Amino acid sequence: MASLEQEAIKIQHPYFPRDAPLAHYVPSKFNVGEAFMTLGSAIAVLMVTSAILIKRSSKQLSCKDKSIVVWMMVCAGIHIVLEGYFSFNHKNLAGMQTVMADLWREYSHSDSRYLTSDPFTVIMEGITAVFDGSFAVVTAYGVLVDSPIRYPAQLVTSLMQLYGNILYMGINYMEGFRYSNPHPYYFYGYFVLMNAIWIVIPIYLIVDAVKNLYRGMLIAQRATIVKKAN
Amino acid sequence: MASLEQEAIKIQHPYFPRDAPLAHYVPSKFNVGEAFMTLGSAIAVLMVTSAILIKRSSKQLSCKDKSIVVWMMVCAGIHIVLEGYFSFNHKNLAGMQTVMADLWREYSHSDSRYLTSDPFTVIMEGITAVFDGSFAVVTAYGVLVDSPIRYPAQLVTSLMQLYGNILYMGINYMEGFRYSNPHPYYFYGYFVLMNAIWIVIPIYLIVDAVKNLYRGMLIAQRATIVKKAN
Numbered sequence: 001m002a003s004l005e006q007e008a009i010k011i012q013h014p015y016f017p018r019d020a021p022l023a024h025y026v027p028s029k030f031n032v033g034e035a036f037m038t039l040g041s042a043i044a045v046l047m048v049t050s051a052i053l054i055k056r057s058s059k060q061l062s063c064k065d066k067s068i069v070v071w072m073m074v075c076a077g078i079h080i081v082l083e084g085y086f087s088f089n090h091k092n093l094a095g096m097q098t099v100m101a102d103l104w105r106e107y108s109h110s111d112s113r114y115l116t117s118d119p120f121t122v123i124m125e126g127i128t129a130v131f132d133g134s135f136a137v138v139t140a141y142g143v144l145v146d147s148p149i150r151y152p153a154q155l156v157t158s159l160m161q162l163y164g165n166i167l168y169m170g171i172n173y174m175e176g177f178r179y180s181n182p183h184p185y186y187f188y189g190y191f192v193l194m195n196a197i198w199i200v201i202p203i204y205l206i207v208d209a210v211k212n213l214y215r216g217m218l219i220a221q222r223a224t225i226v227k228k229a230n
Numbered sequence: 231m232a233s234l235e236q237e238a239i240k241i242q243h244p245y246f247p248r249d250a251p252l253a254h255y256v257p258s259k260f261n262v263g264e265a266f267m268t269l270g271s272a273i274a275v276l277m278v279t280s281a282i283l284i285k286r287s288s289k290q291l292s293c294k295d296k297s298i299v300v301w302m303m304v305c306a307g308i309h310i311v312l313e314g315y316f317s318f319n320h321k322n323l324a325g326m327q328t329v330m331a332d333l334w335r336e337y338s339h340s341d342s343r344y345l346t347s348d349p350f351t352v353i354m355e356g357i358t359a360v361f362d363g364s365f366a367v368v369t370a371y372g373v374l375v376d377s378p379i380r381y382p383a384q385l386v387t388s389l390m391q392l393y394g395n396i397l398y399m400g401i402n403y404m405e406g407f408r409y410s411n412p413h414p415y416y417f418y419g420y421f422v423l424m425n426a427i428w429i430v431i432p433i434y435l436i437v438d439a440v441k442n443l444y445r446g447m448l449i450a451q452r453a454t455i456v457k458k459a460n
């Protein structure tokens with residue numbers, strides 16, 4: 001009898017796998033559209049802030065560098081605020097009534113590990129919030145003031161984003177995407193598309209950083225040789 | 231009856247957790263001392279090879295740089311050969327009769343995930359074998375020929391080693407070290423000590439790389455400004 005009751009409790013949620021342990025799940029009281037609007041507005045504020053910082057920068061930035069500032073600022077916001085929120089609240093997230101819990105409950109249709117305190121997800125997100133978030137800020141700052149820290153920070157941020165994301169997607173793949181709702185909206189729209197962004201752009205930025213660091217270190221070597229020769 | 235038999239099969243291995251699914255486990259036919267001797271000899275060969283390469287290098291290397299060449303060569307050997315072997319054979323490793331399977335069966339006392347095709351472990355080790363291994367070779371090469379790729383490669387190798395290892399240790403920690411034999415020899419000797427090496431040294435090498443890249447990029451910036459001014 002008890003096991004039947006437990007069974008009934010177990011499936012009182014819309015996530016995959018259907019037997020995911022989510023006894024603490026409470027559906028959102030709000031419309032998911034409102035949560036998306038809030039997220040969109042927050043990203044828009046970050047973009048406008050980036051535009052103001054770019055405008056006020058003493059350096060004349062290329063279109064590429066402007067884009068990197070915007071990208072890193074948006075990443076920093078998502079890593080520190082949204083993923084930081086997850087890291088702090090992962091145990092209770094499934095039952096919380098906040099805009100950010102709504103966003104995580106919605107995203108979790110594509111990956112229920114965000115609601116079950118999955119150890120890999122919790123540690124990876126903690127690292128992402130603290131380190132990827134901080135280094136994204138340093139990269140944006142580095143571009144804006146043309147600091148020598150820019151490319152090292154760009155490499156660190158992007159490499160950590162890429163590594164974390166490949167492990168994240170790879171584990172779900174190896175487990176037969178059992179954490180994902182197979183509906184294309186959730187699987188392709190959320191799981192594949194959203195995460196592909198943090199695969200493609202970091203790869204580009206890693207290559208860009210390594211190229212520029214190589215070139216810079218070559219110039220530094222030659223400059224040091226010339227100095228020694230004089 | 232069937233479940234009792236299954237139970238009997240389940241516990242026919244010495245690993246933790248005691249119910250780890252290891253029906254394919256076959257004890258080693260050889261003495262573990264021989265496997266350690268082979269590993270030790272292979273590492274000694276890598277060290278001697280490194281010493282020869284250092285000797286033949288046209289550059290006068292500092293003690294620190296010599297140590298980094300040896301470290302990266304040993305890492306490359308372990309990543310590519312030992313961890314590559316795991317990546318290829320993880321499904322059958324528990325029952326294989328080879329020196330490398332012996333080594334993995336021995337290490338697995340401290341972490342049974344190496345014998346159960348744990349998805350995180352398989353992906354992390356695959357990445358380590360291919361990417362950490364290659365970048366370790368590039369770093370050693372970079373030091374030996376004083377190439378501008380040296381510090382970018384050192385940063386990439388060490389950051390990936392550190393990230394992979396923190397996730398690896400962190401997941402076991404979050405799951406109450408359930409994959410580890412609690413005996414101090416296995417837990418502290420294998421799990422803590424061996425992995426601590428790949429936490430401490432990578433942190434040192436990351437800081438070293440970022441410092442040197444910062445300095446180099448600063449020299450490059452100034453050299454470019456001077457060139458533009460002339």
